Amino acid sequence: MTMVVILLFICSTTVLGLQLALVMRSYMYLLQSREDDFQMERRAIILSQAVLLIFQTIIADSVLVRFEGIPGGKADNWDRNFSSSGCLGSSIYAIYCLYFRIFSGPKPISAEERVYPAFVTFWTCTIIVNIYCTGMIVGRICSVQQGWRPPSICSLRDLPQRTRLHLAKRIVVESAMIYTAASLSAFITHACESPAVDITYLAESQIVGIAFNLILIRRSPSPTQDRESELCVGRCFNPKTNRSRADATVGTTDSVDTPDASSNASEGMIDWKE
Structure with missing residues (x-):
């Protein structure tokens, strides 16, 4: 799970850097009146962004689908099929949308109305899959919490379970909020004509991603508390x-x-x- 978070963070950082490079190069080429060279470089940068965005979507949705049945047991076939089809559909529409974006030059937004249904379907599918899988995971964690009995005083196995459940639910909810916000920001950027607004939304989602990574790598409890817990359990056993x-x-x-x-x-x- 840590490796997944690191990969998503690297991808989002690279996408933001490519977007900044695209805007800066576009200004430079427009000032020098070298539109042909700009078109080639623009397609290369957008293609790199497309690969990274699809990679992020597949990883995030695959993790949600994979852990949908935990900790409440295996997921139903209908749930797994719905999540898998939504993940596959969002990836296909991502390729479809980005194909039109790459091979259509920088035109006004009104000339790209035929791409709107694809954009809307792609981001709607992504957000629905995210919210649905997150709701299933949180629901299963809550059901386990309701049926969970308090641990015995001297039980090494049952002592950390409540803390782990609370931490798992918190991480899932926070990641769902961040991923949904990033998806909405990406959808808004496709409807914006101004590069400044585009970069602003990407930077906002990136800042939220950094905050989430800091939450994941936050410091563990102090060694004194861990030592006291070990001594308490050790006296019992x-x-x-x-x-x-x-x-x-x-x-x-x-x-x-x-x-x-x-x-x-x-x-x-x-x-x-x-």
């Missing part, structure tokens, strides 16, 4: 340092270690009978 000592009265102990107390009590009953 170490039989040498935490033995139950039976008193004169059968059944009373000095510790809360239930298994040792019951065994000592049973031994006391046997001695009393003898």
Whole structure:
């Protein structure tokens, strides 16, 4: 999962850099009246952006489809088919839209009305798949939380489960908000004529992506807290340092270690009978 976040961050950064390069080169070529050279370089830059955007979409949707059945078990066939078809459809429409964008010169937005349905379908499919898969994941996490019983005092296996569920739900919700905002920003950029607005929306989504990466790599709890938790659990599980000592009265102990107390009590009953 960390590698996926790193790849998406690298792709988004590269797309932003290519967009800045495209705008700067366009101004330079327009000032020098070299439109033919600009067309060739423009197509190369847009093709690179297309590959990166499709790569980002496929990775993000594939991760959502892959983890849709976790932690509530395997997803239903209908859910998996819907998510997979939506991911495939959004990728196909991305290729279709970007093909028209590459091989049609820099024309006014009114001359590209035939591409509007493709753009709308692509971004609608992407956003629907994202929201649907995210809702399924959060719903399954909530169902597990509702059916989850509090852990025992001395359980290494059950102790961190509630924290992990809260963290998983928080990361999923935050990533869904960021991915949806980035998709909406990308759709808005296709309807904007001004390069300044285009770069502004890309920069905003990039800043949000940086914030999300900082959330993912935020510092873990302090070593002191980890040490205290380990000592607390260790006292519960170490039989040498935490033995139950039976008193004169059968059944009373000095510790809360239930298994040792019951065994000592049973031994006391046997001695009393003898």
